Amino acid sequence: xxxxxxxxxxxxxxxxxxxxxxxxxxxxxxxxxxWFRQDPGKGLTSLLLIQSSQREQTSGRLNASLDxxxxxSTLYIAASQPGDSATYLCAVRPRQAGTALIFGKGTTLxxxx
Amino acid sequence: DGGITQxxxxxxxxxxxxxxxxxxxxxxxxxxYWYRQDPGxxxxxxxxxxxxxxxQKGDIAEGYSVSREKKESFPLTVTxxxxxxxxxxxxxxxxxxxxxxxxxGTRLTxx
Numbered sequence: 001x002x003x004x005x006x007x008x009x010x011x012x013x014x015x016x017x018x019x020x021x022x023x024x025x026x027x028x029x030x031x032x033x034x035w036f037r038q039d040p041g042k043g044l045t046s047l048l049l050i051q052s053s054q055r056e057q058t059s060g061r062l063n064a065s066l067d068x069x070x071x072x073s074t075l076y077i078a079a080s081q082p083g084d085s086a087t088y089l090c091a092v093r094p095r096q097a098g099t100a101l102i103f104g105k106g107t108t109l110x111x112x113x
Numbered sequence: 114d115g116g117i118t119q120x121x122x123x124x125x126x127x128x129x130x131x132x133x134x135x136x137x138x139x140x141x142x143x144x145x146y147w148y149r150q151d152p153g154x155x156x157x158x159x160x161x162x163x164x165x166x167x168x169q170k171g172d173i174a175e176g177y178s179v180s181r182e183k184k185e186s187f188p189l190t191v192t193x194x195x196x197x198x199x200x201x202x203x204x205x206x207x208x209x210x211x212x213x214x215x216x217x218g219t220r221l222t223x224x
Binding site: 041046101 | 119146148153154155156157158161171201203205210211212213214215216217218220
């Protein structure tokens with residue numbers, strides 16, 4: 001059964017620092033991997049979608065990489081800002097069993113000014 | 114503006130009562146999903162529907178029911194058989210090959 005793990009569970013950094021969030025998954029048979037942001041009490045906002053044939057995707061200060069063979073993805077945030085404070089969730093779409101995503105528990109990021 | 118709406122934002126349920134959570138989308142997406150989120154946990158799939166008049170159980174479907182009579186709507190009913198329904202419920206939709214879009218969520222509390 002596919003399992004998704006995110007490390008660390010929480011992270012605190014000063015403003016301006018570059019940081020990396022990690023996501024690992026146990027089964028490399030995936031269609032894609034998606035990174036989301038969630039603010040407290042809110043829904044999820046999609047940040048980046050990486051198809052299984054891709055190695056990375058970039059959007060502004062965010063860069064996500066995918067190494068399907070090793071079951072790993074990283075989300076790199078450059079020049080962090082207090083507005084980046086949120087929970088970041090990683091999810092994979094397995095090749096089997098429909099089209100639903102399997103989520104990690106998230107990394108809660110706090111950026112101090 | 115296109116998007117997904119969920120109502121109500123907050124919902125309170127008494128013991129033994131059934132309640133229905135609304136999810137509507139105007140994105141013309143075929144697939145819709147319901148997830149449950151508990152504090153400190155990832156999202157868990159309750160039900161999903163890939164097409165009108167068809168839906169499948171997810172990992173935690175017991176105590177829940179859904180219908181998909183229209184493409185735009187995918188309501189979730191939390192029945193009295195769900196023993197621990199207090200959670201944050203999220204609805205999502207997508208088209209094949211694209212990312213999932215989420216609604217703002219409904220927070221359900223059992224009194």
